[in-house]
Amino acid sequence: MDRPIALRDTLTGERVPLDPPAAAGTVRLYYCGPTVYGDLHIGNFRTLATFDVLRRALARFGYRVQAAMNITDIDDKMIRRAAEEGVATSEVARRYEARFLEDQAAMGIAPPDRMPRATEYIEAMVEDIAHLVERGAAYAAPDGSVYFRARAYPGYGALSGQNLDAIRVGARVEPEAGKEDDLDFALWKAHRPGEPAWPSPWGPGRPGWHIECTTMAARVLGRPLDIHGGGSDLVFPHHENERAQAEALDPDPFARRWVHAGLLLMDGVKASKSLGNVGPLRELRRRYDPMAVRLFFLTAHYAHPLSWSEEAMDAARAALVRVREVATRARAHLRAIAGRAGSEAVDLALDAQVRRAVQAFDDALRDDLNAPAANAVLFDLGRTINQAVGEPELGSEALARALGTYVDLWGVLGVDVGGETAVDEDRVRRVEALVSARQAARMRRDWAEADRLRAELEAMGVVIEDTREGARWRWQTERV
């Protein structure tokens, strides 16, 4: 068992084995978490599910892991949202953090060991920024903002594989007047009226997003990180900037490897809240069992892009039914043959097949977390178990071993095989048919029919809101 897992490092492009478990000590895993100004979408959860599978795989291979993920609870969009609602920024942050935690639990994603909030580490960030200023890696602008001198860090651009001129062309030229260079980025943002602010040697203000992770990762886990992760849309500028700041503070490597989860694509374009092409996971959860969503994620290697479509989700939904049927059938059979001693040859043959499946499964995960390959092994194992159930001379213990392995290995991929389906899909389909019939009635201005359909939906416990993007619906009992 004491063989290492290899992961592809974004910085070198190479597969780097972790030390074997016995030599690795505690693996420090940090990945970038949500900015809690609204509900997260399915693309965000693809990243989180990736690191969930990684943690489970590491634990399976005997590694001790300390995982930390930040909660960004101060940010421009949050401040805007709070102003629109006339509430404190912290109220918006706590509300969406709570909703995020619910979504995370529903998706079967184990909470990381530590979830530091940015606002709880501001003093530490100020300390780090002050060190960077002392070292000449950063400077204060006349308005009290502090910027990082990107060019002063020799490795700048290496993580995203860009040279500085390419970055300069691609860089969003931010309006800050006090910057020495377009490439420089804010460590500290001087206070603007109406915004929350904290004290600092440069006057009141708030930290920039990048310094948050550099500071908290080091304080919460310690350096070097064994694995720094996040979505691949964070490689530039966020991780490039995190790395530059961290290594300007301490020249030793900030992270021993960088691991990035691929994008989720909607119609070939990145799923993004700001592009408005993806709804919150909360809406999807109403239509699809979260475990079907997890199975869908497993259809692509974590580092590759994955295209969302109704067809792909329908296939995942059908696959989940098959996966669970194997377990249900085997359990029922196990009850029926309880205590039965089987033929030794039959039992040994099943044991051997299970052992080969375990080997293939572990090899797949050790090879840069190849979940689609591991997934395929488990579908095969499901077929093996189905066949075994039909074998009259099978003993109950051999079947119990095979079933236990099947359930455990699906668990490593984050799929709970034991559960009942969490969504009444027939009911959801009926609701969606009525919602679109009502939409069609409204389009042809048949108000009587539209009202009749609304009443029918309400009788089913559905609340409808008509928005510019069309009708949205939710269950009456659902929190919004």
Ligand SMILES: [Zn+2]
């Ligand atoms: Zn980060």
